[in-house]
Amino acid sequence: MKSETGTQAASPAIQRQIHLPFSKAWEISLKSIRIRLLRSVITAAGVCLGIAFYSSVKTSGLFPMSGDPHDPAVIAAGHRQEWLAIMALLVCAVGITNSMLMAVTERFREIGTMKCLGALNRFIVTLFFIEAGLMGLVASVLGWFSGWFIVCVVHLVTEGPHVFTAHVLSASLKQAVISTTIGVVITLLAAIPPAVNAARMPPAVALRTTV
Amino acid sequence: MTAASKPANEYVVRTKGLVKEFTMGGETLRALNGVDLDIIRGEYISIMGPSGSGKSTLFNAIGGLDKPSSGSVFINDVDMAQLDASELAYLRCHTIGYIFQSYNLIPVMTALENVTLPTIFAGMPTDEGIERGIEMLNKVGLGHRLHHRPSELSGGQQQRVAIARSLANRPSIVLADEPTGNLDLKTGTEIIELLRELNKNEGVTIISATHDYKMVDVSDRVVWIRDGKVAKIEERADLDIKVGEIEGEH
Numbered sequence: 001m002k003s004e005t006g007t008q009a010a011s012p013a014i015q016r017q018i019h020l021p022f023s024k025a026w027e028i029s030l031k032s033i034r035i036r037l038l039r040s041v042i043t044a045a046g047v048c049l050g051i052a053f054y055s056s057v058k059t060s061g062l063f064p065m066s067g068d069p070h071d072p073a074v075i076a077a078g079h080r081q082e083w084l085a086i087m088a089l090l091v092c093a094v095g096i097t098n099s100m101l102m103a104v105t106e107r108f109r110e111i112g113t114m115k116c117l118g119a120l121n122r123f124i125v126t127l128f129f130i131e132a133g134l135m136g137l138v139a140s141v142l143g144w145f146s147g148w149f150i151v152c153v154v155h156l157v158t159e160g161p162h163v164f165t166a167h168v169l170s171a172s173l174k175q176a177v178i179s180t181t182i183g184v185v186i187t188l189l190a191a192i193p194p195a196v197n198a199a200r201m202p203p204a205v206a207l208r209t210t211v
Numbered sequence: 212m213t214a215a216s217k218p219a220n221e222y223v224v225r226t227k228g229l230v231k232e233f234t235m236g237g238e239t240l241r242a243l244n245g246v247d248l249d250i251i252r253g254e255y256i257s258i259m260g261p262s263g264s265g266k267s268t269l270f271n272a273i274g275g276l277d278k279p280s281s282g283s284v285f286i287n288d289v290d291m292a293q294l295d296a297s298e299l300a301y302l303r304c305h306t307i308g309y310i311f312q313s314y315n316l317i318p319v320m321t322a323l324e325n326v327t328l329p330t331i332f333a334g335m336p337t338d339e340g341i342e343r344g345i346e347m348l349n350k351v352g353l354g355h356r357l358h359h360r361p362s363e364l365s366g367g368q369q370q371r372v373a374i375a376r377s378l379a380n381r382p383s384i385v386l387a388d389e390p391t392g393n394l395d396l397k398t399g400t401e402i403i404e405l406l407r408e409l410n411k412n413e414g415v416t417i418i419s420a421t422h423d424y425k426m427v428d429v430s431d432r433v434v435w436i437r438d439g440k441v442a443k444i445e446e447r448a449d450l451d452i453k454v455g456e457i458e459g460e461h
Contacts, residue, residue: 014289017300019334028331035319113315116276117376118304118332120297203303204277207315 020123029130039103040135046099047139048146050092051183055147057081057088058175062168063155093186100132100190104198105209111198112206121199125192132191133184140183144176222288223384223416224250224273229282231268231439242268243279244439250418252383255410255429258420260436266420269436270388273418274307275299286384304332308377308415312389314369316361322348322372323357329379340379347375351405367398374405378415385409387419391426403429 033040061081229246242265260266271277284291316325323344330340351371377385391399407429410417435442
């Protein structure tokens, strides 16, 4: 009686799970960002603000300081500038880590579900890598630009256009690349370890997680 | 026909001396304490027991969602402990379908995208995956709700999507953990009937952890779990006599 219902016969031998073409991963990641747009924007805003702060401090440093370069007050101001840049970097690192950590942690159940559906750890890490990388890139470029733009406007108004030397412009470009790279790297560093951690959990544990 | 008289390949799942221990606040708790269970291909089996009896732990162990502390689980005569991560993923993708009490749909995906996801992991071409997804959603009666998100669907409808998703890669086993736990009486009954139908028509083995007595009606066998052990196993024949009593309990 049972043998009639057992139409599936013995299942084929177990193979290895390998599939998830990059184009599909890209598509899923993009969709994931787009659909929870508000959440993505808030997460990205954390990254953006951090980088904007860093970028504004670095951009201010590009403009020549008025006064005698040997004056102790001017030297102290230079040191203060460096300190500010380091602090800015720290604040932005902590801010970005906080945003990304939360964004990944609240999706542990989703990660557990995907594993139940046959996702390899690699698939999950790929999805989060694309998502975090994209968000980090867009947010960092925006952040660099806002920081740079505001500081430039301030200098333009207070000191006039003569401060925009070729050196300032070329250094700004360099700053753009550095700020963006820092933003993307910190975003990935903050997002990937919790995603890897969640992917490595037994699915039952990831599914039990409540945030 | 008793379970013992079946030839070995008739068993789709076997567990041997399954033990699962959890450590909580320095105390060790045995959620499973030596479970031996043989599940016949194509049967509808319910694992019943009060909450905390170890049902869900057994469900997780059979589904390869958690590693047992000792003992083994065989799926189609393959020892799950011997599989590496990618073989285990293949098993979860192709051989087993999962249904959960809280549906566990991906909230940002539509019904169709949720059902299609396992076919993507299985490497199925997109068109074929979408076709399969539509076919499965039609099968569970949601052909008109393809592009709705889980938040736009009722609990019963979400569970139907979850059932369609569990069947997407034509698994030989569907594991259901309290599939009616979040549903009202009527919707729960509909879900149970749907599972029974799929079991009869598709020949898929259904293993359901539950404490819903409505499940007893449709089960071929009921395994009673108490304190992490199999307390008793009842066959269909024994059950028929009792259905009246059990229904009376509602």
